[in-house]
Amino acid sequence: MSSSPPPTPPSRASNIEEIRFKSITLPCEWVENYQPGGYHPVHLGDAFNNGQYKVIRKLGEGCHSTVWLARNAKKSRYVALKILISDPSESTIELQILRHISQIAPVEGNKYVTKLLDEFEHQGPNGVHKCLVFELMGPSVTIMVEELPQFKPRRKDMDLRYPPQMAKSILKQSLQAMAFLHRNGISHGDFQPGNMLFTLQDIDSKGEDILRQKENVEFQSISPPVERLDGKQDIWAPRYLCVAQPLTPFTNYGDGFTIKLSDMGGAYFFTDPPKKILTPTGLRPPELVLTGAVDKSLDIWSFGCLVFELMTGQPLFFVPWSEDKSEEIDEHMIALTSALGPLPDELYNHWTSSSLYFTPERELFNCEIGGVNEGEEPLLLEEQSVEELFDQATPDISNEESDAVKALIRRILQYDPAKRPSAEEILLDPWFTRDEVEGNSETATK
Structure with missing residues (x-):
């Protein structure tokens, strides 16, 4: 030495x-x-x-x-x-x-x-x-799914995701927490499964x-x-x-489990949005990606993506990291427009490299990130809507419930931030309220 x-x-x-x-x-x-x-x-x-x-x-x-x-x-x-x-x-x-x-x-x-x-x-x-x-607190929603008994021992052919009712409870509890923050003028700013924690047994x-x-x-x-x-x-x-x-072995994850939001390191007051946002790339709304605009619907967009992710076990928008941030944006926007449809003009005009993928008539002609090299053919991939992607993941729910979930995702993931529902409004969505109605009916018949 x-x-x-x-x-x-x-x-x-x-x-x-x-x-x-x-x-x-x-x-x-x-x-x-x-x-x-x-x-x-x-x-x-x-x-x-x-x-x-x-x-x-x-x-x-x-x-x-x-x-x-x-x-x-x-x-x-x-x-x-x-x-x-x-x-x-x-x-x-x-x-x-x-x-x-x-x-x-x-x-x-x-x-x-x-x-x-x-x-x-x-x-x-x-x-x-x-x-x-x-x-x-116990482990995060990201970690706990890997520790569920049904995935022990783990096999390659397993769909690693929460049971539907458990996923729905996680979503509802995290949404209630978001609604609380929003009522008090606070955005979480990093709304993701890694910041949703299970409670523990008394240790x-x-x-x-x-x-x-x-x-x-x-x-x-x-x-x-x-x-x-x-x-x-x-x-x-x-x-x-x-x-x-x-602390996975000491975690409450059975019936009646509780989820809390953690890590307010990315949080901000609605009246004073930050210049640097911590939201994971795949959970960011298009106006943030393309213009840097931040408003109170940031958490809402993230939640819409997480409804898909928690119910299917797959991210809706997987955006690989790249040193070239313009390529990250391109990857994100191609996936987003495929799943949700064409961007409105006010957003599309901020996508500076869109001509590498779309004709002047806004027709998709290439999916090769970074553009087509001279002498090569453009890459065209099949476009799949968010509904098709959801069905392709074959979540373990009825067709009726599947339709309700897909409708909720569409309702949330709107390009115009002003049209996105609030957390309180989402809690009143039929998919969430149906359980309460059924629960009340069962109680009344006992």
Whole structure:
């Protein structure tokens, strides 16, 4: 190991020329983001806030934070400790929004959004980090589906999706949470299955030895040691990375399960939309993709896409990542117009590369992203409407219910934001209200 100290890495500016570490292939955060302005290095057993919170397990990570299971020594309970990156330019108004919710509607807010219990700051080698302490929750809707008993053992021919009634309950509960936020002038801004969490059984009485993550490289609960390419010792990164271990075995997912919205890092007040949106690309409405316009129907469009995704187990618009963002836009718009029909002029005119795919008469002649190379034939793919795509996925529901779901998706995914229904209006859709009517009828006959 070289004896001279390594240079301080640049603040949140890593590129291929600035790679410091040997590659880590486990599903963890990018190790290069352990630098000034980035993640705080955490090891199992670390204590925070003068010893009040002891880290015993990693629950997850995102672009702006890592999340840990911690034991609150003062109150003998488990909590989720979210440690944000320290870069002030990447800060969000998450804390401001959470405080606002707790002030204006604490009881209703706790029903729909993960509860903020505490907050403090922590000084580390990469700067000062905001730390948010939340009630402990189970895995996300994205993760839990893979843990359902019917998919154990997993086979390649299985359609990995929630049972229809479970998917419908997830959608309804998340929509009720959205309606609560919207009533209070707040958009979630990152409305997706990864931010919908299941509640847990009571685990406060369980010993730390049951919940503690093992520091075991062989079982891939942690990575091999983090090593610099130059052999020097790094003071900005942890000794190892932890693989997230959601609390799946302790999750309530049977009848009467509860879903709450989490991660308000992309949230904003309707009166002050942000310039940077965190919504996943495939869940973004066309006006945001083509013009950057943000309004209060952003969450609504995302929800419409998720009705399709939760009921079929497949995303409606899968948009592969590309370094060339114009190609991402092209991929998205071709899929979108195929499923939903032609864009209106006010949107189409903002699609600067549309001539690579459509004639002046707006006839599709090519689906090859980036255009047709000289001497080659254009690529034409069969266009399928959202209804055809839904039927092709063969969801496990009756034809009558299938028609109701497809009608709801069409009702939501309208190109004109002003014509999209509100969350409250969607809750009154026949597909959601039918269960209530049937439930009331059954109760009346007992």
